[in-house]
Amino acid sequence: MSLPAALLAFAVSGGLGAAVAAADPPRPQAKGAIGIVLLEAPENRMDDPRARIFIVDHVNPGTTFSRRLQITNSSPRRQHVKLYAAAADIRQGRFTFAPGRTQNELTSWIKLNRPAVDVPPHGSSQVTATVRVPEPATKGEQYGVIWAQVSTGRPNARRNIALVNRVGIRVYLDVGPEGEPPSQFRIGEVVPHRLDDGRPSIAATVRNTGERAIDLSGQLTLSDGPSGIRAGPYQVPPGTTLAPDQTGRVTIPLGDRLPDGPWKFQLTLRSGRITHTVSGSLAFPANRGRGRPAALDSSMTTLLALTALMALAGAGTLFVVARRQRPAAR
Template sequence: MKGARRCLALLLVLGFAQTAGAMPASARETRETREPAGVTRAAGAPSPDDPTAHRTIGIRLLDAPESRRADPRAQAYIVDHLAPGSTIERRVEVFNESPEPMHVDLYAAAATIAKGRFTFARGRTPDELTGWTSLDRTGLDLAASATARVRTTIRVPKDAAEGERYGVVWAQTGTPADRSHTVTMLGRVGVRMYIDVGPGGEPPSDFKIDGIRSTRAADGRAEVHARIHNTGGRALDISGALSLRDGPSGLRAGPFAARTGTSLAPGDAAEVVVPLDARLPDGPWTVALTARSGLVERTARAKVTFPDSPEAAGEVVASVTQQGQLLGRFPTLVAVGLSALLLVALCLPVSRFLRRRR
């Protein structure tokens, strides 16, 4: 019995250590510097001396927490879960890609997610998140082909309510109206912010593919529409691709990329559209749609036949077979469970041996 109790104590200690390792440290402690994959660029206003010459600025995120280094969304956007009273810092890099000097204004502005889109507020419209956000520089004078780094600080009040907030850190350039130009020309690029506030661990991210239907666009191209439902506790940015097989004469096609730009707040649902080739036969086909957001990936399969014309609606496949996986790191809870099962398996023969020995 003593051997069994020792094994049980060891099991509890290991389980606590694994769980403690999964608990998020403060964002200050886990911040790392790395070159992100995503860069945002935008054409700015025309030069006053040459209205046909466009000036270009870009912006990219430089920092992400250690716990999110496998998450592709965290490489491009400020994505984090924070407890009330927390503070994080992120750096962004702004660069001037034009052959002339440029003044760039920097500020944070509001954003929302509605009807499947991440929607930017007009101008410098504030919201709760922008009230928590400050920049160490609000203006830059960049020489031609020059870059500069700006520190963004987000301080969450101690009395902040639970929930997710959205915003954008903007870099903006433009030509003001004057005697020669009666219209102000502005161009801006930004880094999105997805900040969830609440005690304890981060709400899980998840979604499901509710249904698939086939259509034809006005130009005659076949399309596949899939309804995505956000069943988790964090906002999602959906991307994906579609492959077709078992078509007429055993044809295969794809993969075809889904149209980008679908964002879903928790509980929301929207359609993802995959445009195909107009020469694609009507079918029937077996389609496999793989959708992903960050580290969450789901694949749905269904039988579809494309309609003859844009006016004829395709049949909605309400029941689709789907499977999912968590990309990136091995889930901590699964690791804890396997460790516990392994220790139990080791403890049983040890305890039996000790009883026989006594």
Template sequence: MPIQPVVAAVLAVATGLLVSFAPPAQAAGSSAPAGSIGLRLLDIPANATDDPRARLYIVDHVAPGAVVKRRIDVANGLPDATMINLYSGAASVTDGAFLGAEGNTPNDLSTWPSVDRESPTVPAGESVTVTVTITVPADAAPGEQYGVVWAEVSAPPTSGGGVSVVNRVGIRIYLSVGPGGAPAADFLVGTLTAARSADGQPMVVASVQNIGGRALDMFGTLELLGGPGGLSAGPFPVVLGTTVGIGDTEPVTIVLDKEVPAGPWDATITLHSGLLERSANATITFPDVGTAAAVPLTSGPPEWLYFAIIGLLLLLVLIALLVRRRRDDDLADRPAIGYGVVQTDAQ
């Protein structure tokens, strides 16, 4: 199933200075919304405080044999005291999504974490702090691996039924293993495709290719300029939830307002994963129905901006020439100044 962050999740890394991260305002004593449970990392490395991805997931690069310790806040927003089971499970990045495996299905990464309190009973409206320890084997294979730290509660079968209801929330783990620094992350935005949904909603789909060494969680916006009558629209946010695996190419979707005219538009898309950011431009027109042809993108400012800059420079040159000519005319109109000899008394 796709993993979505619950309440707030904050990155904690294996090395470097850690600082506390203040949780968002919630009900007194608990960081979980009413009627649910929640997980939140309590530490964040000082060198990652500007990284928005670092505030959502456990993202790190470590050497084989490293030991990682992180504190997690486990909150109970349910009406009664509840035993919350904590464990780790496997995950994968497939078809543009981060997918947690069913149950406690293992992979290599999921066997490395442990928690000091596996099944704490948390009072209603309160939270407890547990410590997660990730012990990376000395012979761990290099590469990026994926997992989830899960919090799970189960309800007994209802009267006459035989099926228990299980609810769980999790924090993603992206763990790269290898010597030296972390593999570089990078991506390309290849094309923009304008389309309309079955109910006429305009959409734009960007093709994103991961050319780096880390999985990417895509965020960003689309802005439309130079539309009919000089209109502009946006910025429109990217639909969240797209994760692009290493070497993969995936679509990233932006949904626009129905009132947006067909165009043509000068479209600028800005995408980022963590601190990595890329922008690209294309001219698009929304079809009446269906999907238009994909349009290749160019990096940098839109073409019309170059013409605007050139026009502004020409205007500045023209103004400078006019000012200089006016100054020359003023000098020509002034009377000549005579120069004479100043006599002095003879000594």
């Protein structure tokens, strides 16, 4: 069902252009749960899947912009939902949430038009989050979450535990006077494994070579296995997030009955607008543990080498430009 036309008209200050209703529908909820979904994304990011789910943007210091959020209630009872922004970070390949209402610089810029909403049974309510970035804001990317929270009961003499359920929208906001920093990543070693229970899996090392955080998704297919069999596609489990310069590992569990191989494989990983694919051959170990690293196709090996050389050359060029421009900045 399309959103009413009136919801499509939304002005954003600070040179971001118009914001339009996000195309992705709210995700399914468990019975009796609350949910939160982003209703808008910047017009210039409608081709970025991440910007339809999370608040992902680059702005200049002094910019103010807003986003509409929808809070949903799938329970048969009215829910009193508290709303607030709290700090987040990226550690060890995961987007991590600070405890409670812990604040950081980014969350101090986020104001919600209502601190709480009463959402009717099987209904929804909308709220607006306004982000005011001050002129002296720290340059670079910062992370936070806009939380919707319900609590069941309060601690008392008979019960010292209150259950808290919260769902959130991540915020990835980069601040700087220049254009948006580039996003990029590189797929490195691909290694087959067998888990303790004998199931096969494949792990790929990924390095964030850009200047914005990345959230990895994608799929893996196997072909030309014993007797010519094929397997997949297997979806990359969600949850791997890498900050700039971080290296992590994407692990894809596979079917229980896959033979050792050899196999041809094709692994595609994506984050937002960026997609990379590697292919080659591999064989799973007969016993649990790590197997031999996959042999990448020669064209892909050459491409990885060229990418590394270009990164080194680019770093040198940036250093020279910075040295030349420094006197003019006085």
